[in-house]
Amino acid sequence: xxxxxxxxxxxxxxxxxxxxxLKVETPVVLERPPTGMGDLAFPCFxxxxxxxxxxxxxxxxxxxxxxxxxxxxxxxxxxxYVNFRVVFESLAQGAVxxxxxxxxxxxxxxxxxxxxxxxxxxxxxxxxxxxxxxxRNPIIGDTLARILRLAGYDVTxxxxxxxxxxxxxxxxxGVKHIALEQEPERPKDDxxxxxxxxxxxxxxxxxxxxxxxxxxxxxxxxxxxxxxxxLTKENxxxxxxxxxxxxxxxxxDVDGFTWESRFVADGSVDRIIEKLKKSExxxxxxGAYYLELESFGIAGRETKWFFTRSDGTSVYTTRDxxxxxxxxxxxxxxxNILGEDHKLAMQELAAALTIMGVDKKPEIVYYAFVSLPEGxxxxxxxxxVNLDDLIDEAVDRAYDEVRKRRTDLSxxxxxxxxxxVGIGSLRYNIARIQAEKQIVFKWxxxxxFEGSSAPFxxxxxxxxxxxxxxxxxxxxxxxxxxxxxxxxxELVKLIAGFPAVVADxxxxxxxxxxxxxxxxxxxQFNQFYRYVPVLKAEGDARNARLALVEASMWTLRNALNCFxxxxxxxx
RNA sequence: GGGCGCGUGGCCUAGUCAGGAUAUGGCACUUGCCUCCUAAGCAAGUGGUCAAGGGUUCGAAUCCCUUCGCGCCCGCCA
Numbered sequence: 001x002x003x004x005x006x007x008x009x010x011x012x013x014x015x016x017x018x019x020x021x022l023k024v025e026t027p028v029v030l031e032r033p034p035t036g037m038g039d040l041a042f043p044c045f046x047x048x049x050x051x052x053x054x055x056x057x058x059x060x061x062x063x064x065x066x067x068x069x070x071x072x073x074x075x076x077x078x079x080x081y082v083n084f085r086v087v088f089e090s091l092a093q094g095a096v097x098x099x100x101x102x103x104x105x106x107x108x109x110x111x112x113x114x115x116x117x118x119x120x121x122x123x124x125x126x127x128x129x130x131x132x133x134x135x136r137n138p139i140i141g142d143t144l145a146r147i148l149r150l151a152g153y154d155v156t157x158x159x160x161x162x163x164x165x166x167x168x169x170x171x172x173x174g175v176k177h178i179a180l181e182q183e184p185e186r187p188k189d190d191x192x193x194x195x196x197x198x199x200x201x202x203x204x205x206x207x208x209x210x211x212x213x214x215x216x217x218x219x220x221x222x223x224x225x226x227x228x229x230x231l232t233k234e235n236x237x238x239x240x241x242x243x244x245x246x247x248x249x250x251x252x253d254v255d256g257f258t259w260e261s262r263f264v265a266d267g268s269v270d271r272i273i274e275k276l277k278k279s280e281x282x283x284x285x286x287g288a289y290y291l292e293l294e295s296f297g298i299a300g301r302e303t304k305w306f307f308t309r310s311d312g313t314s315v316y317t318t319r320d321x322x323x324x325x326x327x328x329x330x331x332x333x334x335x336n337i338l339g340e341d342h343k344l345a346m347q348e349l350a351a352a353l354t355i356m357g358v359d360k361k362p363e364i365v366y367y368a369f370v371s372l373p374e375g376x377x378x379x380x381x382x383x384x385v386n387l388d389d390l391i392d393e394a395v396d397r398a399y400d401e402v403r404k405r406r407t408d409l410s411x412x413x414x415x416x417x418x419x420x421v422g423i424g425s426l427r428y429n430i431a432r433i434q435a436e437k438q439i440v441f442k443w444x445x446x447x448x449f450e451g452s453s454a455p456f457x458x459x460x461x462x463x464x465x466x467x468x469x470x471x472x473x474x475x476x477x478x479x480x481x482x483x484x485x486x487x488x489x490e491l492v493k494l495i496a497g498f499p500a501v502v503a504d505x506x507x508x509x510x511x512x513x514x515x516x517x518x519x520x521x522x523x524q525f526n527q528f529y530r531y532v533p534v535l536k537a538e539g540d541a542r543n544a545r546l547a548l549v550e551a552s553m554w555t556l557r558n559a560l561n562c563f564x565x566x567x568x569x570x571x
Numbered sequence: 572g573g574g575c576g577c578g579u580g581g582c583c584u585a586g587u588c589a590g591g592a593u594a595u596g597g598c599a600c601u602u603g604c605c606u607c608c609u610a611a612g613c614a615a616g617u618g619g620u621c622a623a624g625g626g627u628u629c630g631a632a633u634c635c636c637u638u639c640g641c642g643c644c645c646g647c648c649a
């Protein structure tokens with residue numbers, strides 16, 4: 001168990017015992033007091049009423065029953081709070097040693113979690129390149145998966161490929177029947193095929209009589225015509241390869257792909273349809289079947305959820321239902337990263353799972369859309385920023401910054417650092433914001449390299465590496481009594497808090513909380529760097545400070561790694 | 572019409588789940604700091620009716636109600 005957790009549990013036990021003596025029952029909720037008032041606090045206001053005593057008197061009463069022991073150095077009261085001070089030397093010894101020993105696993109609990117977690121993210125339609133609006137999904141998904149891994153879960157990531165439905169047929173029809181008159185923006189299949197897709201849409205608008213050809217193709221696809229299935233899948237694969245290529249540019253990959261068509265082909269969709277038809281919620285209208293979901297909390301003009309069309313074929317969410325039932329045979333926890341436009345569909349899916357007798361439900365992380373200052377991103381209106389363009393721009397801007405600062409590096413090294421900094425900057429600027437908040441994409445925010453940004457953290461890491469590189473030989477055994485000034489102590493406390501932050505983010509499926517922590521840690525390291533000499537210190541103090549620098553380095557690096565951001569040793 | 576989410580200094584943002592001590596950081600702006608481990612840094616300053624109103628409470632950015640603004644959704648599309 002990490003040192004800070006021991007401190008917390010010591011307090012919880014002591015306060016719990018005191019409360020039993022006072023014959024009151026209340027959960028022991030601790031909070032962080034303002035600086036200078038201890039390390040954890042127990043507010044007594046809720047107890048004030050129960051005991052009919054002033055909060056401060058309650059606090060004094062509780063404090064009088066607790067003797068410093070274990071990780072508790074001091075118990076004080078102030079204005080209705082019982083404030084606890086940690087035994088700093090124990091905390092420091094425990095946390096810094098742990099970071100030096102666990103290295104890139106610092107932040108992981110000693111005992112791993114048993115549960116398997118499947119994070120489904122991205123899952124964009126394979127009909128064209130990925131744009132910035134949609135890129136929020138892989139960034140949140142990949143970051144969350146990395147946090148969960150560090151928190152000790154057995155994590156798999158997956159991309160669900162929508163290779164069924166009208167859009168992919170439209171694209172395939174376009175590839176087959178339309179010759180491109182313009183060059184794609186980039187020599188990549190996702191850019192090439194999206195032109196076929198767009199032109200197919202246009203052609204059908206102008207020539208509605210061709211609609212039947214597309215309908216026929218859709219029919220053949222849904223009824224498993226081998227040639228159509230093969231052709232469609234090949235096209236999707238090509239576009240998908242282009243999309244994944246873009247994502248790898250952001251240091252994002254997935255462990256596997258699941259193709260939607262699989263659930264049509266293997267009969268699982270049909271079995272689900274047959275079972276749903278027998279449900280008491282099922283009704284039929286013009287040959288199409290739906291569930292009446294009003295009793296499942298679905299509100300609005302329409303509470304019917306159609307799970308078949310009148311020709312008997314399935315709709316998207318029906319196939320998604322099959323996918324989720326398949327998921328739950330492979331995982332304990334399913335987490336989906338989805339745009340907020342999927343909320344209703346997921347409510348319907350959850351209701352359908354209940355009706356199917358499945359007691360598990362996917363957990364959904366919803367994110368709001370990224371828009372441009374000019375308005376909503378729209379491929380039709382040409383109002384999009386493609387992810388590839390954003391990456392290129394970020395790396396170019398970062399390259400200019402590197403050049404400005406470093407004249408001693410090789411061209412190759414500068415390019416390498418620019419890539420690390422530029423991409424880190426992008427990822428951080430998405431992951432640092434609560435998923436449910438809308439983002440208006442602005443170049444100056446996305447390419448901000450100072451203040452609250454990835455380069456700020458990367459810079460702190462590079463500084464730590466620089467010190468360690470110049471340190472020569474030093475012994476990893478250190479004495480935590482050497483940490484005497486405030487900058488060192490604050491830094492130690494932040495490092496000690498890292499495992500708890502990782503656990504909290506993992507538990508609540510949040511990425512932005514870790515972003516805030518990482519920023520604080522880097523800021524504190526920079527203060528330490530400014531005020532506390534390391535290499536010029538002597539003897540035990542030098543040794544202890546080097547240990548602290550290395551612990552900082554691992555913590556910064558592990559936090560950056562959670563965001564898929566590389567930690568350069570120089571920049 | 573109904574459902575869901577968001578609203579915190581000029582701009583971005585933490586805190587909201589679990590009410591509690593002086594509302595967190597950043598950008599921008601003003602001003603200092605490189606004979607000292609990388610100034611992508613550090614320090615100081617200006618700037619707030621926590622959308623508005625009401626309620627609950629000893630205490631509300633946080634909980635409840637109403638209103639306003641923005642986003643998303645309410646298809647036999649995906």
